Amino acid sequence: MAYECTDGGTGAGVAEPGASDSLRTFGAVVQALREHAGLSREEFGALVRFSKHTVASVEQGRRMPDRDFVERAEEALGNTGALRKAAPHLSRQAGLASWFRQWARLEATAISLYTYECRVVPGLLQTEAYARAVSLNVPPLPDPEELEERIAARMARQELLAVTRKPPTAFSFIVEQAVLERWTGGEAVTREQFDRLLGVIEGNWNVEFQVMPLRQPSHAGTDGPMRLAETPDNQWFAYSEGQQNGRLIAHAKEISLLQQRYAKLRSQALTPEDSLGLLKRLRGAL
Incomplete structure (x- = not known):
């Protein structure tokens, strides 16, 4: 499962990428499955061992979910396979400083x-x-x-x-x-x-x-x-x-x-x- 590198990672003045359509779509699916399961972000976060703030960032398309998030979310939300199959296709918009x-x-x-x-x-x-x-x-x-x-x-x-x-x-x-x-x-x-x-x-x-x-x-x-x-x-x-x-x-x-x-x-x-x-x-x- 590949995740695109998106950040210079040193100083503060480097432009960062915004959310892409694929991240927003993935996040919307996570949110829909979570709400269908009757879980709050805090409750879901406890199940996947990520903070509710991280859950919010993923659902809003602002964070690239890592492998652990995807696998734990699958288990917590019924093992539909939807998240696991979608994850390799996630990407961010370019949004990097031109020199990086x-x-x-x-x-x-x-x-x-x-x-x-x-x-x-x-x-x-x-x-x-x-x-x-x-x-x-x-x-x-x-x-x-x-x-x-x-x-x-x-x-x-x-x-x-x-x-x-x-x-x-x-x-x-x-x-x-x-x-x-x-x-x-x-x-x-x-x-x-x-x-x-x-x-x-x-x-x-x-x-x-x-x-x-x-x-x-x-x-x-x-x-x-x-x-x-x-x-x-x-x-x-x-x-x-x-x-x-x-x-x-x-x-x-x-x-x-x-x-x-x-x-x-x-x-x-x-x-x-x-x-x-x-x-x-x-x-x-x-």
Whole structure:
């Protein structure tokens, strides 16, 4: 079951997609089946183990339902097969920042994805509360509808992490310790974000997570964040992003340079084991 990648996932100034006809139709069917079963959104949410707000977002066509939602909804609503058969055909409108669209298409089918981030927790690893805080921190402030669409798109994008994808994508994340200790959104948001990181690291064997320590005299990433992606036919692409712009990189020489830098960053960051230990200590201190 495929779900389209829809979100840049880093800064707040990236335009997000709106609801598509397919999402609105799917949501209307969910709502009709739920009401036919005599369930409130809160009651249905308890059955599918999602919040009533998530249920509302799906029913209103603002959120791409992930595999767990579809399967649990089928069970809760009589196993008609309608939701399961409709889910592979769901898509969002383009709605991405123009500079991110090509990368999003590559990322959705990549077999390897490497991310170095020095600004925020990568979008694939953000909680809903953290994504909201990031979106509200950077002017201009989005209107409420845009904010909800942005967050929904970011959460839907996290389907890429699933180990059940065929083949599952191999992820490497390197994140600056300063990003983790910034407390974006406050203590409660940070606590939840640490729990999310720990859950992904310990529960997804396809994810490697490393922390770049605060003190590292030799640092290969001082030119800023970077992403690298390997396609199913083993071609490599790269992406760099700044203020209100981004650049897809396809030139072999540039990609080779960024691969060298990423390899160096991996050797300079804490090991995955030490990174996990640091995360647990930071979480325990909250």
